[in-house]
Amino acid sequence: MPKLSVILSTYNAEAWLEKVLWGYCCQTFKDFEIVIADDGSGPKTKLLIEAFKKDYNLDINHVWQEDDGFQKSRILNKAIVAAKSDYIVMSDGDCIPRADFLEIHNTFKEPGCFLSGGYFMLPMDISIKIDKNDVFNANCFNVKWLKDNGLSSSFKNNKLRSKGFKSQVLNLITPTKPSWNGHNASGWKKDIVAINGFDERMQYGGQDRELGERLVNYGIKPKQIRYSAICIHLDHKRGYKTPESINKNLAIRATTRKEKLKTTAFGIHKNH
Template sequence: MPKISVIISTYNQPEWLRKVFFGYEFQTFKDFEIIIADDGSTDETKDLIVDFSKTSEINITHIWQDDEGFQKTKILNKAILKTKADYLLFTDGDCIPRQDFVETHYNLKRQNCFLSGGYFKLPELISKAITIEDIKNQNCFNKDWLLSKGLKSSFKLNKLTVSGFKECLLNTFTPTKATWDGMNASGWKADILKVNGFDERMQYGGEDRELGERLMNLGIKPLQIRYSAICVHLFHTRGYKNAAAEKANLFIRKETKSEKRVWTKYGILKA
């Protein structure tokens, strides 16, 4: 039985997913499985997974559903049921993990808590420039390498460079609240099942955070590790953004907070 199940959501981004796979290939912590939560990709993604699995020792399970628009919450719920570990780490198929990513989540996990990690967004040209060797050598997490490729310097680079006391200090005093962000969050499978997983009414826009809000209503405390557990987020457009769906999601989240909801009737179990 793996100690962690890593759930990676994806939709028609095989070029990025391939780079993400190699990010997990070079992890310092090896006792994990990958569950691909595929929201209706074409066979190109399936072929990539099959080819990668032939040479990798990572156990990869591909969960696929028909393409019916943005239905990430539905495929994530299906993926949760396929996990073998007691602890689940959620991320996206366009986020390359630093080599200590899984190890950090495993070491920092706590009972009655979930972890809220960070990510560093990359522009399109740098995203495309990253090679497998750059992932193996961790160049894509190296400040000097990124600056040499044209990245503009900013305070956010601290996510890639800090360690020790400064890392703890920034985790503690960051103005960003610890939330369940689907790019980088982890929690106990038992807790996620207690709130019935993701609300499948929700499309893009806060659908991940709503799960975290129900976990907090349950008494699960969010822990901020955005300067500790790091992935780089590869560039992509968001053609699935939908103003009406975002408005509906805000209404659901408002009800979750005001009514202190723990359980959704529209999750893993339909009741």
């Protein structure tokens, strides 16, 4: 049994998924499996995954469902069930992890807690420019390289420069509250299963936060690792983002908070 199960969501984004999988080839922590939560991609994604399993010896389990519109919550629940480890790291197929990403999650995990990381958002032109060499040589995490390729100066660039003591100080002083972020969060499988996973009524917009809110209601404490566990987010369009899905999800989250709900009837196990 691997020490960590990494769940990555994807949908017809092979170019981005390839860059992300290169990032997992470079991890200093090796005892992990990858569970691809595939929300209905075509055959190109399957071919890419098969090539990676062969060429890079990555332990990948491709969990796929028929394309039925944006059903990320449903495929994530299937991936949670499929995960072999008792500890789950969740990220996305558009987030390249720094080489110490999994080592940080493994080091900071503790019973009764979940870990809340962030991401560093890249513009589209730099996202496209990153190639295999830039991932394997960690250029894409180097502020100078990024600035040479058009990145603006910002306090947020500290995320990429932070390690050790500096990252711990920034974790303490950040005004951002720790929450379950689908691009960078981790927790114990038993806790996620106890709250019945993701609410499958929810489409795009905050379904990850709602899961975290139920974990907190269940008694699990969020722990900030925003400046420790680093991944870079490749830009993309969000055609599935609609006012209807946002408003529906906000209403579900409001109920979760108001009624202090610990579980959902619309999760891994259906009781409706």
